[in-house]
């Protein structure tokens with residue numbers, strides 16, 4: 001066996017939450033619990049996506065339009081749609097710099113295949129837990145970048161705490177904090193100077209509203225020689241259960257005379273047989289004029305929820321980040337409570353479920369994540385309940 005797996009810490013986060021919630025509900029059957037802990041979308045797929053999926057299913061049932069294996073790196077129609085989407089951000093990509101994936105999570109782990117096992121990974125703390133676990137499974141060395149109140153959970157390069165593979169997630173899960181262009185420029189310069197590579201997770205890019213904030217690392221000058229971007233239709237278009245995303249590996253990303261794009265292509269053609277045609281057709285509908293409009297409606301709905309949550313905590317004088325360009329609000333637990341004590345208080349006194357920050361790394365202790373992926377009326381009721389406790 002791969003003994004590195006024995007170094008993984010068991011994650012009890014979501015199972016402990018479920019256990020506590022079930023127990024509380026059992027003892028209090030008449031209480032309505034509101035769940036603001038979910039990191040999953042709740043609105044259904046849009047009409048345009050559904051129609052496109054259905055048409056693709058029909059095509060698969062007819063001999064003239066049936067499709068078997070597709071290109072491992074994705075169908076051209078979807079890669080071109082993504083290329084045009086980047087053009088709107090003033091980012092020019094070649095079609096073969098874009099690789100269609102079955103979601104960002106797989107590629108964020110798989111990308112390690114193309115890097116030397118000697119590399120040191122630099123991982124934020126707190127952060128999306130999959131980065132660290134993928135590195136532990138591969139037996140890789142890891143340094144941590146601490147997010148905290150003073151850097152507003154947007155850590156910057158530190159002397160004496162470097163790495164070869166730098167994981168950045170912006171807008172961030174779990175904190176909702178979003179790097180500015182100036183901050184990302186510092187990271188890009190740092191990576192180019194040190195021969196390091198930025199693995200940029202932009203799964204929440206669609207939630208960015210502030211025009212001064214970047215939605216892609218490739219908006220930053222110099223990034224094409226030092227960055228790979230991972231994106232997903234999961235949070236954008238409700239594809240969490242459908243499974244589709246993409247990874248951008250620029251041609252200019254070269255190490256010791258070799259294009260990393262070539263290594264990734266080889267890796268994918270060897271270990272991956274592509275995303276289903278039907279799913280890619282569904283994803284392409286996101287980029288049609290009508291598809292864009294529908295997806296935008298959903299994002300707006302979640303962002304309005306986020307605003308309601310943000311405004312409540314602002315009014316109550318809590319310290320927090322996120323919620324303006326992100327579906328997550330990251331609050332500091334009041335009265336120096338730890339994450340789980342605050343979780344218990346929220347569950348038993350307000351009957352609200354959030355996510356304890358400590359579940360995202362030691363740096364999340366003392367914080368609490370609230371998600372805007374819920375129904376509007378529940379968000380409003382939850383905020384009224386919190387106001388009753390803290391006003």
Ligand SMILES: *Cc1c(COP(=O)(O)O)cnc(C)c1O
Nearest residue numbers: 103104105128173203232234245
């Ligand atoms: C949800 C999420 C993803 C997307 O994962 P998929 O595999 O595409 O569903 C990636 N990164 C972060 C930080 C996420 O929260």
